[in-house]
Amino acid sequence: MFADLSDAPLDPILGMAQVFAGDPSPQKIDLGIGVYKDENGNVIVLDTVKQAEEYLRNTQTTKSYLSSAGNPQYNDAVRGLIFAPGSDAHGRARTIQTPGGTGALRVGADFIAKLRPGARVFMPDPTWPNHPALFRAAGVETVVYPYYDVAAGRIRFDAMMDALGEQLTANDVLLLHGCCHNPSGADPDQAQWAAIAELLERTGAMPFVDLAYLGFGHGLEPDRAGINILAARVPEMIVASSCSKNFALYRERTGALTLVAGGERQVEAAKGHLLPVVRANYSMPPDHGAAVVAHILGTPALRAEWEVELNGMRERIRRVRLELVNQLAGKGGRDFSYLADQTGMFALLGISPAQVQSLRSDWHIYATDSGRANLAGLTMANVAHAAEAFASVTR
Ligand code: PLP
Ligand code: TYF
Numbered sequence: 001m002f003a004d005l006s007d008a009p010l011d012p013i014l015g016m017a018q019v020f021a022g023d024p025s026p027q028k029i030d031l032g033i034g035v036y037k038d039e040n041g042n043v044i045v046l047d048t049v050k051q052a053e054e055y056l057r058n059t060q061t062t063k064s065y066l067s068s069a070g071n072p073q074y075n076d077a078v079r080g081l082i083f084a085p086g087s088d089a090h091g092r093a094r095t096i097q098t099p100g101g102t103g104a105l106r107v108g109a110d111f112i113a114k115l116r117p118g119a120r121v122f123m124p125d126p127t128w129p130n131h132p133a134l135f136r137a138a139g140v141e142t143v144v145y146p147y148y149d150v151a152a153g154r155i156r157f158d159a160m161m162d163a164l165g166e167q168l169t170a171n172d173v174l175l176l177h178g179c180c181h182n183p184s185g186a187d188p189d190q191a192q193w194a195a196i197a198e199l200l201e202r203t204g205a206m207p208f209v210d211l212a213y214l215g216f217g218h219g220l221e222p223d224r225a226g227i228n229i230l231a232a233r234v235p236e237m238i239v240a241s242s243c244s245k246n247f248a249l250y251r252e253r254t255g256a257l258t259l260v261a262g263g264e265r266q267v268e269a270a271k272g273h274l275l276p277v278v279r280a281n282y283s284m285p286p287d288h289g290a291a292v293v294a295h296i297l298g299t300p301a302l303r304a305e306w307e308v309e310l311n312g313m314r315e316r317i318r319r320v321r322l323e324l325v326n327q328l329a330g331k332g333g334r335d336f337s338y339l340a341d342q343t344g345m346f347a348l349l350g351i352s353p354a355q356v357q358s359l360r361s362d363w364h365i366y367a368t369d370s371g372r373a374n375l376a377g378l379t380m381a382n383v384a385h386a387a388e389a390f391a392s393v394t395r
Pocket of ligand 1: 034099100101102103128177182210212241242243244250254255
């Protein structure tokens, strides 16, 4: 079975870390994989996470199995982050813990394949490369819809709505990024979310929202606005969320899948059908990250501290974005002013593969092959070098 295999391709994002590690230049900047870095370029453990870990070390009495749904306190807390407790959507939503946002997406994809054979999942062009891969692996057909105009630096809303209006049927699923679209950083505004909700109502298609960056756009409340606009209008929805970024728990694999249905009875039934999908896959999620998040969100003082840490991450990204745009002004090359209006870690630089290569070999700056840059890799110390490079390769 293994004898005649050729070398497998590197993951387009994860593979770059190896290339970066091999560059000896002291000036090198990693703008590849989407992790938040602090002003010293480190991917740190949050202080609130350290405190929760200390608490768990002192109080945890067993490592016995949990259920397929994971930690109930975590599930309730995450549901409350997505939908305001007491709201209609919160009442008809149920959350299960999953191994990361990726695990949530995959369980959701398997669930769709099980309940709606023949469903197509419409995903934005461009999107996170793992989206088509994992839906296809689950046996779900994928269709692409226009989303972002790289040259113009903004979303192609009319083209998106025209394409979806023509093609979506009641058997289909519409994949949307809840906030901080990966890779573009460009999201619908509130009026556009309302128009998407209207389109879903009209076509009967179900939204599947990937929420990997809650709190990284404009804040916890504004970042969940789009999802809540949809939930108020459509009967059913799936949300895949992640604590990888907003709790910096990446390797702890801490995510959640939230189902919204027409009412409490329907959502309980739907959850009942979801759990066998989990059991037949990984049985149950890993405990640690979710136990940490449950403790933070369930302890008011820690929760307030966490929000300060989250705001700090978001505001630092905002500062380097603005500083980059400032430093680029008047240098010639591409007009990068759109970067100031976009949110989250990522931006598409709108450069060719040859220009991406020139960034690496001439400037020691590593963006992905698609020209995506993780702007959280910039600091006040290296942003001038990045601005010089971006202007130079686009002149
Ligand atoms: N969805 C998007 C758009 C992402 O960028 C990521 C990456 O982190 C994920 C999902 C998955 O996150 P996790 O690391 O929690 O699996
Ligand atoms: O897009 C990114 O860089 C992040 C991190 O298989 C990531 O979402 C990338 C690839 C992957 C898992 C996480």
